[in-house]
Amino acid sequence: MPYTTSFATDAGTYAKKNSKPNEDAAHAFSKDGVGYQLISDGNGSVNDMKPAGFIVNEISRYIDRFSIPNMSAEQVKELISQACYCANRVLMAYKRANEELYTSNNFATLTMSAITQNNEFVFAHCGDCRLYIIRDDRITQFSKDHTLAQKLCDEGKLTKEEVFSHPDNGVLYSALGFPEPRIDAMVGRVKKGDILLAVTDGIHKALDVNQIMSVVNEAGNCEDTCDGLIQYVNSLGGMDNMAVTVTYITE
16 A cells, blocks of 8 residues: 655654663564554663664564565564564573673563555554554554553553553553563554554653644654654653654555
8 A cells, every 4th residue: 555654763852961872763664565664662772782773673674584475464463473572582582691781671662563555554562652543633542551550541440541640651561671571463454644653652751642743734744744743852851762653644
């Protein structure tokens, strides 16, 4: 299905002022007629090994190796799921081989999507990056955060409003780099005019959905949307690293 996509990362104003690294990563590529978009938020970079970039590279390599032409959406879903689990195994093995450097604090969250040629998209998610779908000028959060606060909400112990101010809102129970991560994967459909917007928490914790929509409406294309979101967050202080992918379904 015809689409345009763009991606960007930025360290954020705070990190730049304090000489801290950008631990977020983003990538987009196509293989065998399927377009893939990935973002990852890393934690615990040591020397040249950044967990987010590590995960994005491993998943991309897996897809490049094992993709075949004319895959169905369900086959793409299986490919993406296996790529995520394989990347996690490689990261865990790397950590075990370098125990003096890496601990449980070295991990990465991930949100990725894939656009097929049959008006379908495939989604995979682990952690608290987010995928939003914008359709008919309405924005909907498609992913669900893997945080303890969100889990309490799912169990009926918190309201949706209470999640945002709960002390465990930033505490993850699943990420790549954990021994047994939870990876959500599913298939959906897209149509002309849809926008898929994936962001790390450096963006979605700084901007609410109305602010995000204001950037989308003003930008009008995927590149300007990426740049606009990053500029907006930096204008508010840019307290965290940022990664974003934006995909416009054009036909």
